[in-house]
Amino acid sequence: MLENQFSRTALGAALHRAAHQTLERGLVFQDPFACAILGVTPEEAAAQDGGDERRRRMRLFIAARSWLAERRIATAVARGVRQVVVLGAGLDTFGLRNPHAAEGLRVFEVDHPDTQAWKRERIAAMGAQAPALTFAPCDFERDDLGEALARADVDRSAPTFFMWLGVTPYLTREAAMTTLRTIAETPGAEVVFDYTEGAERDQGEAQAFHRELLERVAAVGEPIIGFFEPQALARDLLALGLTEQEDFNSQEIAVRFFGVPRDQAPSGAAGHVIWARRPDRSAA
């Protein structure tokens, strides 16, 4: 990330979610605050993001990863989890919507300080109230995430759900693994994150789209540098105690969750969304 500027890819992801509300009528993921956090009308979001197959694919992937994560959060809350940490939150609005506030769910947002300052300005501009939302600035490349969480009053001994979307591609391997280690230290830790295997894993059109994306994000100062190979990642998570895992590539997500016939599902296989959990042996 470039110093002294908010994340441009966070702006891009938020625009995809905002446009999804109109262009696909929120079919995959409904977010009533998606336009407000950006300060745009639904029409403006749709006009800025529409009319392009590359953007549509990315939009649907971004909508799907949020949907998958929030679905898992709902299951975790039903199991008794009362803390969600949104890592690299960007303009994600889960903490503002907090659909589990009545059950006492606390939400913590961790992000690069420059992006977080911008997010706070955006929240103030929309006049939103988020009493159960706490901010914890942290640069994953430089700072100690455990300390940032402790400073924000996250209970490190309580089961915690970590939502970490759209971040691993921008991190060095060391920062990503350090973050995973911190996550896995929490008893009953649960995480949903996405990762990429690299453009070569996609085929045909999907690969061309992927290569264009690499160029686009590098041009705004946020090059994609973090890649994972699914089997090696599964072993690494296992070694960290995150023994329960489910990993889906974008094609599988379309088929399994959205009923797209396999032969019509997008051929992209490089992007994955993974859920992993460290069972809490002390729980009943």
Ligand SMILES: C[S@@+](CC[C@H](N)C(=O)[O-])C[C@H]1O[C@@H](n2cnc3c(N)ncnc32)[C@H](O)[C@@H]1O
């Ligand atoms: C593509 S955006 C995703 C934002 C959000 N999770 C979403 O899905 O809309 C990438 C996010 O990662 C954060 N990020 C990138 N590098 C970071 C670092 N070294 N430390 C902390 N946050 C970082 C950015 O600030 C930004 O919020």
